[in-house]
Amino acid sequence: MYSPSLSPTSAPAGRVSPTRHRPGGGTDPRIDPRPELRPREGYGQQQLRAVPARGGVPTVPRRMVLPQAAPGGPALDGSAERSPALRAALADIARTYPAFTPRQLLREDGRHILVAGTAGRTPVVAKCLVQHGVPARQATRDALEDAELFRREIAAYRAFVRHRPPARLPKLVAADTERCVLLLERIPGRPASRERHPVNTPAPGEVRAILGAVRSLNLWRPPAGTFDRPLDYQREVARYHALGLLTDRDAGDLQQLLHGLAHTARQFCHGDALLENMVLAPSGPVLVDWEQAGWYLPGYDLALLWTVLSGDTAARRQISQVAQASGTLPRDAFLVNLLLVLMRELRRHDVPGAGEEQRILIRRLHEDAAMARRAVRAAVGTR
CATH class of the missing domain: 3.30.200.20 (Phosphorylase Kinase; domain 1)
Structure with missing residues (x-):
């Protein structure tokens, strides 16, 4: 999942290891529980x-x-x-x-x-x-x-x-x-994907353009008071712990990382940076559905993209490198965001009566969550 430089024993900030990693689940089919009509003429239906x-x-x-x-x-x-x-x-x-x-x-x-x-x-x-x-x-x-x-x-x-x-x-x-x-x-354009967890990811050039658009947005600083903080991290950890998705050790590790991030500056994020919320226009990616926009710990949008780009190893590697490039605190924030995003996806998809394709997706999410847990525990061990 992560290159060695994302781990707590990484080299100094800004140095990126070329080591490759493998995401869990490969390119298994994904499904979107929301019903949609068959596409017709661009992204009309x-x-x-x-x-x-x-x-x-x-x-x-x-x-x-x-x-x-x-x-x-x-x-x-x-x-x-x-x-x-x-x-x-x-x-x-x-x-x-x-x-x-x-x-x-x-x-x-x-x-x-x-x-x-x-x-x-x-x-x-x-x-x-x-x-x-x-x-x-x-x-x-x-x-x-x-x-x-x-x-x-x-x-x-x-x-x-x-x-x-x-x-x-x-x-x-x-x-x-x-x-x-x-x-x-x-x-004018087409959605980057019509599925929440796409089987076929966009072309490498389109993925680079999407990451560039998201990174530019994350560097933006709107005036104070314009947007709030949509996510209460402490409450999210407690909620997933109560649901049994996080173990006692998981909850303790996340609380320890959050304590170290208490004074970290928040980052402006789209908050729902899924491929289905991006239109690939001739002039570049266009972001839609801004209902979750606000201030998050650094790397929240990157964690969302990492989660849904399971079929694109190169994109995941690039996201991991970007998340760790600014040092230890941004890396820890990315790990907190990633584990919470994976818990949300598991709660959304791991339901009784799931079909074969959905069971494949659930298995992949569990594999990704296991790797995120190991990375979080390694980060805690270096504090």
């Missing part, structure tokens, strides 16, 4: 059908402006119209930004609805939260957390209007925190 025109006028071709049948919002026909959540989302989009014209359904799952369209001549994407209108007393805990995360994402895009980060991201068009609607510039 299901095409909305046009409504027949009145009075014998020929039917409007696909990808032209859809007519509006009622003042409440755009009308859709076929299977899309039979989805109450989609009808409610389109109505909320129309109230938030009346100039929006829907053209294509990108995604509809249990959490979000994404609809591509235009605002005048500008291509935009509307993102809506499903079931945001449920009364608070009836809403589940997950629904309330989803609404809070959606509002955090809106706040992040509004902050980026005033303070532009060095990474590319879509421009904000309009937003409504009450209706949980977000309209963004649509970036």
